[in-house]
Amino acid sequence: MSALNTFNLPDVGEGLTEAEIVSWKVKLGDVVAINDVLVEIETAKSIVELPSPYAGIVAQLLVDEGQTVDVGTAIIRIGSEADASAAPVGGPVSAHSSEPSAAAAVEGHRPLVGSGPRADAVKRRPRRTSTAVPPSPVPPSPVPPSPVTPLSERATEAPAARVLAKPPVRKAAKDLGINLSDVSPTGLRGEITKKDLLSYQDQRTAEQDGAGTFWQSAPERGPDAAADQRISRIQVKGVRKATAKAMVLSAFSAPHVSIFVDVDASRTMEFVKRLKTSRDFEGIKVSPLLILSKAVIWAAARNPSVNATWTGDEIIVKHFMNLGIAAATPRGLMVPNIKDAQDLSLKELAVALNDLASTARAGKTQPAQMAGGSLTITNIGALGIDTGTPIINPGEVAIVAFGTVKLKPWVLDGEVIPRWITTLGGSFDHRVVDGDLSARFMADVASIMEEPALLLE
Amino acid sequence: MGAAQLPSTEFEDTDVGGALIEGIAPVDNLVQLLGPDGKLRHDEKFSPYLARLTPEKLRSFYSDMATVRRFDQEATALQRQGELALWVPLTGQEAAQIGSGQATEPQDYIFPTYREHGVALTRGVDLSQLLKLFRGISNAGWNPKDTNFHLYSLVLAVQTLHAVGYAMGIQRDQATDAAMKPAAVVAYFGDGASSEGDVHESMVFAASYQAPVVFFCQNNHWAISVPFEVQSRIPLVNRASGYGFPGIRVDGNDVLAVHAVSQWALDHARSGHGPVLIEAFTYRLGAHTTADDPTKYRLAAEEEKWRAKDPLVRLEKYLRAENLADDAFFSSVKDDGDELAAYVRKTTLAMTVPDIRSSFANVYAQAHPLVAEELAWFENYAASFAETGTGSAAGNETGAP
Structure with missing residues (x-):
């Protein structure tokens, strides 16, 4: 004592x-x-x-x-x-x-300020004392102060599960539209600092910001930069290299055929809206992609050749659906897939899609999650694009491009009325999937988007 | 009598206006009796007031200013030690506050801002009680009826309206009670508050009703970070003539001039001649509050200019030169200040959180059914915590102000 x-x-x-x-x-x-x-x-x-x-x-x-x-x-x-x-x-x-x-x-005396709860503590004042000890006898902060812990030790203590950031940083991230889990923390306790956030933002906007001066000069890169200031050289490595290899392999080995269909997705949008408010889906993000995923799984069962692999001397038709979702991630394009998606209920599929997306956005997708895909969806609509001719993920024979869903004039019963319209694009490996099959598959997918109730049949 | 009719000083602007800001009209009517060099200046109208001051009175000016500065330092330290939520330093403005405060009579009534610690001292308020507000345990620490020193107003300029209303009340009391002592009200405010609408309204009413109120503006040059030249294109004192009452600009770091001018203004108000505006030209040497950092918006050189005009230093020079005070006096003043500081510290640390029932008790003068109902609800609510509580660490439900 x-x-x-x-x-x-x-x-x-x-x-x-x-x-x-x-x-x-x-x-x-x-x-x-x-x-x-x-x-x-x-x-x-x-x-x-x-x-x-x-x-x-x-x-x-x-x-x-x-x-x-x-x-x-x-x-x-x-x-x-x-x-x-x-x-x-x-x-x-x-x-x-x-x-x-x-x-x-210091019994009976605590300083007025500095002994109180943290400003961000959400803990309720749970109880009262028998004697009111002046002036502010509040519970000690939940985190025991350990200011003498060596820095290295502290870094390893940092909890991995939850993103640490102070409220102003969280607010700034929200304002900038940045997902905090995308940002690498450098704070002493593993927290994301304002600086981390800003450097992430700088990196994110560097290209747009550089647009004004882009034509004037290229940044120096490498020893031969002096020879030509007007080009910049970027090393091909990592995900970029892998993507390039896969795309060449696919595009120049599989003869692609692409087809498109415009769909009135108004009922899908209504269905999504109902799901969002349903108690069962409370806390689960629901988007039209969920319905499309379900539609693709449903249509693949009716047209099994789209869920296959070409090996040269045989066609392997898969009686399971490892549904790939193309995702832009901090590390580049990734196509993780949802294993055995055919067994998932609508709700389970929604959860799986959310998990897949958040893992990918955080740059934490594991190789195993990208292996063994059987059919892929690319959600280009999320970027506001109507449609495109996607390149098939190597090892698969079909890919569906989901265009943006927007209100457009649509003729229904002889009248032009605004409806929620989207365009579905599909690319197929013609070695496996002939024109009529690809057309039937796309029509089936479209029919679900037009009337999700068909999923119940 | 308008501002232009008031006597001007024979001194250069630079004597007191060294830190005058460009773009503002020169200080041509500034009353000064004691220069920064500690030597007397002559003023036709106000020099005669000096003759009435005894050596004891002159020494009390000094000891009051030194005392409140020492108190200010202790309160600032208490804030830095986590014992006060906030503190509002006054250092640099001692002469303006002690000079004007000492000019008031017991029957006068004072409406302060939140910085009038020096005025509080002259009114006999126990300075430690000022800290109750800043410790967050009371809306005030003193009973205004004891000293006629009103509660601090944290809402900028609002007290000027209260002051005029109070002064109009005095007029009505006097109309029914001829035996009542003549009294006036002093409304303190600052250059920042002068931009508030409340000040305008109060001056309009004061002029219309010829209310016995002295508007005492301490122009300390900074409204937090906003410099004075942004507040007014003309000397503040010139506004008085627009309302139709006299205005006097006085060297706010000259306690003798402030005292003389305040006496004149209070006499003017008490004798039924209506309001007066005094602009005490002074400077806030420290931060606006302990949550402020003046180095972010003003230069150290400006502060140094004003340090050279320190109100305590110039009075000490004068007292020593005139053999009115010796080393023993100054050292006893210092000791008294330290003693007060120790008392204030001890008192502050021992302050207890009042029972919240006292808040209910003071809503109305008499028992009120709604207040009783709310108190019952609150007690019920507080008890609900006790049932689930561990009772160890926390909770001052019964004590929160």
Whole structure:
């Protein structure tokens, strides 16, 4: 038991949540009087000197210079002069073990600010004490302060599951339309800093921003850049290389035939709307892609040759559907697939699509998730494109391009009325899928988009 | 009497207007009795007021200014230690506050802003009680009826309306009670508040009713980060003539001039001649509040110019030169300041959170069924926490202000 007094980082400026320790003005063993300057801190608002609330001997400095800590974090312990020799000096101190004694030393008195809950704590004030201890005896912050933990150790402690970011960063990400899980964190606790977010944004917009000067000069790349400033050279590697190889393999080995069909998807849109509000689908993202996926699975069963592989001397027809979804990811184009999609209920399929998309967007798609696909959908409509001639994923014989769904004039019963229209495009390997088969398959897919109720048959 | 009829000083603008901002009319009517060099200046109208000041009074100007500056430092430190949510420093404005505050009589009534710690001292308010507001445990720490020093107003300029209303009330009381002592109201505000509509309305009413109110504007040059030249194209004091009452611009760092001018204005108001505007030309040497960082919007050189006009330094020079005070006096003032600081610290740390029932109790003067109902609801609500509680760490439901 010691008479150590702990000074917690106060909120010196109306609503601040953290501050950086710029420089200590005292060292271990220094004798300080009340109001002697202990430390200089920098907050979001200003650089401020903190005067000592206690007289005594500096027993522990708990935060390193340059470190940013939350308001309420213990930053220094000051012992009474009598106890100074007995007080532990220097070194890491477990916040847990010393907190009670520190609390005892200041019993009946907690600073007004700096001892309260974090600004972002959503924890309810759960209970009340029998005696109202002034002025603000609130529960300690849920995260025990451990400012003396070495940086390397802290990095490994960072929880992987949840994206860490402070509210202003979250707000900024939302404003910029950036999914935080796409951003690589560099914060001390593995959190995404504002800087991380901005550098991600810079990278994302660099090309658009460069448009104005693009024709003027090319950036220097490589030793021969001086020879010609007007071209830029980009190394082909990784996903780009793999994509190129696969596309050449497919385009120049499989004779592609592409066909298109315009579809009145109004009932699909109504169905999606109903699903969104249904209790069963609460919390699940539902989009027209879900209905198209279901339609493709349904139509493939009626036209099995589209769900096949050409090997040269035989055609392997698959009695399962590993449904590939082409996805633009931070690492490039990826085509992960949903295994045994034919066995999934509508709801399970929706969940699987969500998982696939979020994993891909996070750049975390595993090779196994891309292997063994049997038929692919490319959702070019998400980019506002009507249709296109997709290239078949190698090893498969069919791919469906889902164009954008938008209101267009449509003739129904002799009258022009606005309907939700989309264009479905399909490319097929003519070695396996002849024109009539591809047409029947596309017509079947289209029929579901026109009347999703057919799925019930 | 208009502003132009008031006596002008014989000194150059640069004597007091060293930090004057370009684009603003020169300070030609600035009253100054004690220069930054600690030497007296002559002023035909206001120099005679000096003759009435005893050596004790002169020393009290100094000790009050030093005391409140020391108090200001302690309160700032308490904020930096997490004991106050906010603090509003006054350093640099001591002369404007002590000079005007000491000119008031007990029957006068004061409406302060949130920075009038010096005026509070002159009115006999226990300075530690000011901190209750800034510690967030009370709307005020003092009873205005005890000292006629009203509660701090955090809403900018609103107190000027209250002040005029109060002054009009004094007029009506006097009409029915001839024995009542003549009294006036002082409405404090700043250059930033001068841009608020409330100030305009209060001045219109004060002029229309010839209310006994002194508008005391401390022009400290910065409305947080907005410089004075943005607030007004003309000297603030010139606005008085637009409303039709006298305006005086005074060196706000000269406690003798501020005191003399305030006495004149209060006499003017008490004797039924209507309102007066005093513009005390001064400077906020520190931050607007502890949440502000002035280095972000103004230059250190500007602060240095004003430090050279420090109100305490010039009075100390004068007192020493005239043999009105010695080392023993100044050292006892310092000791008294430290003692006050220790008392304020101790009192602040011992402040308890009041029972929330006191808030219900003070809504109406008498018992009120709606308040009783709300209190019952609240007690029920608070009790609902107790049933599930562990009762250890938390919860000041019964104590939150």
